[in-house]
Amino acid sequence: MMVLVVDLYRRIIKMRKLNLKSKLIILLIIISIASTVYIVFSSKNKEDTSKQQFITPPKIENYFGNNLKITSSLKKEDFDNFPKNISYLKQSSLNSFTLVEMDKISKNFDFTISPLEFNDIKNGKIYIWNGDKYSLIIYSKIRKIEVTPAVNPKAMIDNAVNKQLSDENYKNIAINLLSEKLNINKDSLKFSNFVYLKTEAGLENFRKTTKEDAEITQVNLYSSSGTLPIFTTNPQNSQIYVQFTKDGEILNLEASLYSEYKPGEIEYKIKDYKEIEETINEAVLVSLNDSNVNLPELKSEDIKNITVDKVSLVYLQENMTSEILQPVFLLEGVASVKGFDKEITASLYLPAYSKK
Numbered sequence: 001m002m003v004l005v006v007d008l009y010r011r012i013i014k015m016r017k018l019n020l021k022s023k024l025i026i027l028l029i030i031i032s033i034a035s036t037v038y039i040v041f042s043s044k045n046k047e048d049t050s051k052q053q054f055i056t057p058p059k060i061e062n063y064f065g066n067n068l069k070i071t072s073s074l075k076k077e078d079f080d081n082f083p084k085n086i087s088y089l090k091q092s093s094l095n096s097f098t099l100v101e102m103d104k105i106s107k108n109f110d111f112t113i114s115p116l117e118f119n120d121i122k123n124g125k126i127y128i129w130n131g132d133k134y135s136l137i138i139y140s141k142i143r144k145i146e147v148t149p150a151v152n153p154k155a156m157i158d159n160a161v162n163k164q165l166s167d168e169n170y171k172n173i174a175i176n177l178l179s180e181k182l183n184i185n186k187d188s189l190k191f192s193n194f195v196y197l198k199t200e201a202g203l204e205n206f207r208k209t210t211k212e213d214a215e216i217t218q219v220n221l222y223s224s225s226g227t228l229p230i231f232t233t234n235p236q237n238s239q240i241y242v243q244f245t246k247d248g249e250i251l252n253l254e255a256s257l258y259s260e261y262k263p264g265e266i267e268y269k270i271k272d273y274k275e276i277e278e279t280i281n282e283a284v285l286v287s288l289n290d291s292n293v294n295l296p297e298l299k300s301e302d303i304k305n306i307t308v309d310k311v312s313l314v315y316l317q318e319n320m321t322s323e324i325l326q327p328v329f330l331l332e333g334v335a336s337v338k339g340f341d342k343e344i345t346a347s348l349y350l351p352a353y354s355k356k
Contacts, residue, residue, distance in 0.1 A: 055088070055268060057351040058318050058326045060284045061233070067300035070280050070348070073309045073333075076273045082313050085267040086352075089224065089315055089325040091259045097140040101183075102127055105145065108181040109136050134250070142320055145182060147253035157199060157215050160245035167194055167217070174219040174242040182255055184223060192220035192229035192238045193312075207290040208236075208345060216251055218243045224261040224315075228327060231314045232256075235287055235330055235347040239317065258320050269354040270313075270327060279350065280308070283331055287347040293337070301338075306346050308333040313352060327352040 106115065106129050115127040115138075124141025130150060137146040149156055165173075171191055179186045196214035197206035206216060220238035222230040230239040243251040271279065285306070288295065310332040315325040328349045335346035 055326070055353055057353070058316050058322075058328065058349075060286065060316070060318070060328075060349050062284045063295050063298070064285060064300040064303070066281050068281070068285060068303055068306060070283055070306045070308065072277060072280050073307060074273070074276065074311055078311050079273045079276070082270065083227075084272075085269050086228070086313075086327055087264040087267045088327070089230075089261040090264055091261055091317075091322055091325055093259050093320075094143060094257070096124070097138060097143055102138050102140065105138065105182060106136060108183075109134065109147070111136060143257040145253070145255045145257070147250060149251065153251060154199060156249070156251060157245055160215075160247040160249065162246040163248055165217075165244075165246070165248050167211075169248070170194070170217045170219050170244055173244065173248055174221065177242060177250070177253075178221070178240065178255065182257075184255070184257070188223045189221050189240070190224065190229070192222055194219060195236060195241075197243070203289075203292045205290060205292050207292065216243050216245060223257070228313055228315050230261070230317055230325065231330065232317055233286060234291055235332075235349070236291055256317075256320075261315075261325065264324065269356070270352045271329070271350075271354045275354055275356065276311075276329065276350070279355075280331075283308075283329075283348040283350040285346065285348050287345075288335060288337060289340075289344040293344070298337070304336040304338070306333060306335040306348070308346075308348065316349060 102115075109129070109131075111129040111131060113129060115129045115136075118126045118128070120126055120139075123139045123144075125139075127138045127140065129136040133150055135148050135150045137148070138144070171194075175186055175189050175191075178184045178189060194211075195218040196209050196211045197216040197218055198209045198214060200207050209215075218236075218241055220229065220241045222239040224230055224239075231237070232239070237254065240255045240257075242253045245251050285295065285303070287293075288298075288303075308331040312330040312332075313327055314330050316328045317325055329352050331348040331350055333346050334343040336343055
């Protein structure tokens with residue numbers, strides 16, 4: 001910019017038809033225009049820089065620091081369908097469930113009895129309806145709804161007749177169920193993914209398996225104006241999920257309806273394949289063996305190696321009080337862990353926003 005001003009100054013000086021006063025006036029005008037252009041350009045650069053970085057990464061419980069050996073077999077094309085930039089989600093809490101709302105939900109599940117009431121310091125009042133087949137649990141303050149078996153779930157799974165339902169069948173049943181029973185607007189429900197599960201002796205939680213070998217089909221959904229699914233700190237479960245046995249009957253249902261979510265005003269650049277490879281060791285391990293391993297009981301040296309071969313982009317809900325939800329990469333693969341004869345499943349979260 002200064003080079004241009006100096007050059008113009010030299011040209012003006014050489015203009016013989018203009019007197020000195022005219023030359024000075026023209027020069028002042030040029031300097032004024034140049035200054036204005038410089039200020040506008042500088043402010044635009046500052047704006048672009050602020051849009052790029054920096055936003056504080058989400059707080060994910062990390063029991064192992066950066067001491068794990070993580071290798072990647074991801075390919076560049078695995079990232080082709082991800083956006084280059086994306087905004088965070090703003091989370092605003094909704095009012096607690098009213099007694100009228102909860103009564104309507106309980107009647108939708110054919111409960112006619114009065115619920116048991118409990119006070120919880122953290123989650124407020126909890127209402128429980130117990131039936132012969134299911135229990136309905138509603139946390140009024142945090143707007144969380146659970147439907148769980150009142151009988152041994154193993155019996156329900158083993159006795160289910162295989163109706164050869166398709167994934168589309170399960171998805172439609174789940175959406176209709178959530179609309180009719182929980183009064184959720186169908187248009188606000190978005191499909192996330194399927195998780196195929198089976199029981200295994202000695203494990204507290206179901207474990208992932210193939211679609212062909214599944215005893216349980218879990219439909220993950222979310223309710224948001226965002227473009228990505230919302231996951232909790234347990235990567236197996238999204239904001240809303242329904243588990244079905246082979247006959248299409250509910251096994252478990254959980255819906256967290258505490259907040260409404262809207263995209264933030266600024267879109268931030270997310271990491272590309274190269275930056276993922278460079279920062280892979282910053283990924284935080286959040287699940288082993290489909291959440292059947294208690295991570296705090298392990299030391300970093302117990303985990304010999306983690307190999308990542310699958311990546312998804314999701315929003316992470318750290319907790320109910322988070323003001324924003326940030327995108328993270330959900331990395332999935334296998335791990336060699338002390339005490340296990342063979343490799344077990346591993347899931348990790350890596351903050352998605354670029355540091356560049």
